[in-house]
Amino acid sequence: MPDSIFFPRGDGLALGDLAKMVGAALVSGADPERKVSGLAPLTEAGAEDLSFFDNSRYADDLAATAAACVIVELKNLRLVPAQTGALVTSDVQSAFAAAGQALFPRAVAPTAASGQTGLSPRANVHPTARIEDGVTVEAFAVIGPHVAIGCDTLVGAGAVIGAGCRIGRASRIGPGSCVTHALIGNRVILHPGVRVGQDGFGYAAGPKGLMKSVQIGRVIIQDDVEIGANTAVDRGAIRDTVIGEGTKIDNQVQIGHNVIIGRHCAIVAQVAISGSATIGDGVMIGGQTAINGHLTIGDGAQIAAVSSVAGDVPAGARWGGTPAKPVREWFREITLLSELAKKRRSPRKNDE
Structure with a gap:
């Protein structure tokens, strides 16, 4: 209670x-x-x-x-x-x-763990950072060079805001979060341990092994986005990773480089979205689902939990399964397999 x-x-x-x-x-x-x-x-x-x-x-x-x-x-x-x-x-x-x-x-939104307001004397705020009135930066947070933070935003204890990042107004950056190479809008909530803007996973295979591909894009998080604890959002390779306004992302989600997520989507825990996938507006993705790279999920589509999406999903569709397919087709297959299994378990005439 x-x-x-x-x-x-x-x-x-x-x-x-x-x-x-x-x-x-x-x-x-x-x-x-x-x-x-x-x-x-x-x-x-x-x-x-x-x-x-x-x-x-x-x-x-x-x-x-x-x-x-x-x-x-x-x-x-x-x-x-x-x-x-x-x-x-x-x-x-x-x-x-x-x-x-x-x-x-x-x-509704995280509050300062210390209960204090303003800039903690134990925070490390670079002199070139631009901090508007009403911002709270808690102890042991690090604010890098040329960062800009809007009024009424909270940066929790131990959080790191990397050089050049922009954070809008009335946002909440949870304790222990790390934000680099990112532009973040207003009223955004990052829960504790979120990682935004680190390298995407990119390598070129060659005779000498794996050669690292540079990741020089950004992460753009629009207004009213909420991202759950320990979720990772990779920065783009040569274009941006974008999360559209109003989208809500659960804990422990992986979002790869160059991913585009539309507005007002709901993405449940332990989803993995591979690089360069495009997710439309109003999409809902159930927990522990894997989304292949370089595909498109259309506006308003729904993906059932524990699915594996290997190809494009039409707008408004309801898919599930491994590999994911239209829900009715998936249910027919499950029913057929169940019936076959029952027949296989039934006694043979010779055993009667």
């Missing part, structure tokens, strides 16, 4: 105000002045907590909940106990996310 040491409750919000913030309708009869100050699952919620219900398997939990209010779809309103308020919406998850941001704004 949420721990007040890490995310203390505030004064709370009245249900009427919260309904307006999240775009939901407060059910008739609920007290619009009643306040909620916390978030909790149905089974643990108390008299000042907000919860949600969007799966029928938890109907018993909903019937017994002590939550002050529950976010539900209209079709499930009849299941809400009489003593519990309800916020009705067509998109429960989005409404609950918005409510969480309103109740716990400090949990």
Whole structure:
């Protein structure tokens, strides 16, 4: 359950105000002045907590909940106990996310581990760096020559910002991160241990072995991108690696050199994207998927987890498997293999 040491409750919000913030309708009869100050699952919620219900398997939990209010779809309103308020919406998850941001704004983006603001005297900031007002640079961070950092940005403890990098406003660079050869936009979040701008993996095979290919491109990360802990984004070889605005990348993802990722994509943990692949806008890629280099995944495509994508994927397609193919075709193959396996296990007539 949420721990007040890490995310203390505030004064709370009245249900009427919260309904307006999240775009939901407060059910008739609920007290619009009643306040909620916390978030909790149905089974643990108390008299000042907000919860949600969007799966029928938890109907018993909903019937017994002590939550002050529950976010539900209209079709499930009849299941809400009489003593519990309800916020009705067509998109429960989005409404609950918005409510969480309103109740716990400090949990939206990383904060300074030290709790301090401004430039730590134990940070190493080069005299040619341009630091706007309101920037926090924590202890043992290194800011290289000719770096520019916009106002309200946080550079966490032990982070390294290499020479010439640009970081926009209200961004968060997590502890222990390393950023080189990169231009980073506004409101970008890099979680701890992210690596941006290191060499891509490029070698030319010859009679004397592997000769290193120089990587002289950049990484460009547009506004509102979030990148999870220990993810690596290689700089381009002779063009740029680009991550489009609003894209969200999970922990431990590998993004190779020259990769182009569009806007508002979702890339789950342990995905590997090989060099020079192009990912369109709004693409969703499931965890532990491998994407070959020099291919294109079209806008709005969805790739199932643990897939291997070896060729171009059309816009709007849903693919999965190894090698990845259209989901319906993949499911037919799985069904056929299952049926063949069952037949092979069945007793032979001679054994009967």
